[in-house]
Amino acid sequence: MAQQLPFDFSSLTPATVEVLRSAKRRTIALEVHPNLRVILRAPVRCPEAVIRTFLRSRAEWVTQQLAHFRALPPRPTLAPNALASRQRLLGVAFEIRLMPDASTGLQYDSGVLSVNGRHARDTAATARALIEWYRQQARTLFESLVDAWHAHPRFARYERPPLKIRAMRSRWGSLSTRSGMTLNLLLIHAPLSAIEYVVVHELCHLRYRGHGREFYGLMDSVLPDWRARKLLLEVSTG
Numbered sequence: 001m002a003q004q005l006p007f008d009f010s011s012l013t014p015a016t017v018e019v020l021r022s023a024k025r026r027t028i029a030l031e032v033h034p035n036l037r038v039i040l041r042a043p044v045r046c047p048e049a050v051i052r053t054f055l056r057s058r059a060e061w062v063t064q065q066l067a068h069f070r071a072l073p074p075r076p077t078l079a080p081n082a083l084a085s086r087q088r089l090l091g092v093a094f095e096i097r098l099m100p101d102a103s104t105g106l107q108y109d110s111g112v113l114s115v116n117g118r119h120a121r122d123t124a125a126t127a128r129a130l131i132e133w134y135r136q137q138a139r140t141l142f143e144s145l146v147d148a149w150h151a152h153p154r155f156a157r158y159e160r161p162p163l164k165i166r167a168m169r170s171r172w173g174s175l176s177t178r179s180g181m182t183l184n185l186l187l188i189h190a191p192l193s194a195i196e197y198v199v200v201h202e203l204c205h206l207r208y209r210g211h212g213r214e215f216y217g218l219m220d221s222v223l224p225d226w227r228a229r230k231l232l233l234e235v236s237t238g
Contacts, residue, residue: 003018003019003021004016004017004018004019005017005018005019005040005048005051005052007038007052007055009055009059009062009063009066015036015038015062015066016038017038017039017040017055018037018038018039018040019039019040019042019051020039020040020041020042021041021042021043021044021046022041022042022043022044023043023044025041025042025043025044025210026043027043027210027212028040028041028042028043028046028050028051028054029041029042029210029211029212030054030055030058030061030062031211032062032065032066032069033069033170033171034069034170034234035069035169035170036066036069036070037170038062038066040054040055041210068234087113087130087189088189089108089134089137089188089189090141090188090189090190090191090192090195091189091190091191091192091194091236092111093111094108094111094112094113095111095112095113096112096113096115096126096130097112097113097114097115098115098120098126099114099115099116099117099120100116100117100118100120100121101117102114102116102117102120103116103117104116104117104118104119105117105119106119106129106130106133108133113130113133115129115130134185134188135165135185137188138165138183138185138187138188139165141188141192141195142163142165142183142187142195142199143163145195145196145199146160146161146163146181146199146203147160149196149199149200149203150203152203152222154207154218154221154222155203155206155207155222158206158207161175161180161181161202161203161206162179162180162181163180163181163182163183164179164180164181164182164183165182165183165184165185166182166184166185167184167185167186168182168184168185168186171184172184172186172187172198172233173187173198173199173201173202174202175202175203175205175206181202181203183198183199183202184198186237189236189237190232190233190236190237191232191236193229193232194229194230194232194233194236194237195233196223196229197223197226197229197230197232197233198233200219200222200223200226201219201226203222204218204219204222
């Protein structure tokens with residue numbers, strides 16, 4: 001059950017709050033996303049007056065979060081706007097070198113990704129080859145990280161979620177009891193420690209669905225420096 005609720009958090013920060021109600025929820029939770037979505041999760045029968053009172057109590061925090069995300073540079077895209085531009089793998093920039101006369105394929109060595117043969121002969125083919133290369137790197141790395149962190153004593157009691165990787169506009173990751181864990185392909189641009197933060201964050205949802213005190217207590221227990229890693233993710237993906 002969704003509701004759009006206009007709300008002025010300050011004279012400079014008007015926003016529309018997306019209110020999502022659930023029969024299973026017993027508390028109110030508020031989220032601000034990098035794409036400037038403000039989401040409030042509430043019980044089905046929670047009165048709107050209570051919701052507005054809660055929003056007023058959190059207005060300063062929401063204003064700060066929106067200002068923070070507005071100030072960040074835009075996230076990178078996978079397909080290069082210009083093939084001469086530098087791309088990133090695990091936070092490290094590398095150069096794309098087009099080699100149309102070489103054997104078809106992609107080869108990475110010492111900060112240079114050589115795009116060879118038919119993959120180098122037109123822009124669309126190069127973009128497709130680059131995205132597929134990123135997917136291969138992401139699949140290998142993300143699966144290993146989920147395996148490693150799922151073995152942690154706080155997560156091992158739960159079934160290891162299957163992993164999906166796809167490009168997402170507004171989330172770095174998500175977890176569903178039905179479909180498993182989804183990680184954003186764009187994470188492959190970020191440093192390893194920042195990717196680990198997202199993996200641990202999603203694994204914590206095996207125990208707690210929302211982002212309440214218990215959830216963040218588990219985050220603190222498993223990954224004490226998660227706040228620094230979260231900041232690294234935000235500043236390194238611009």
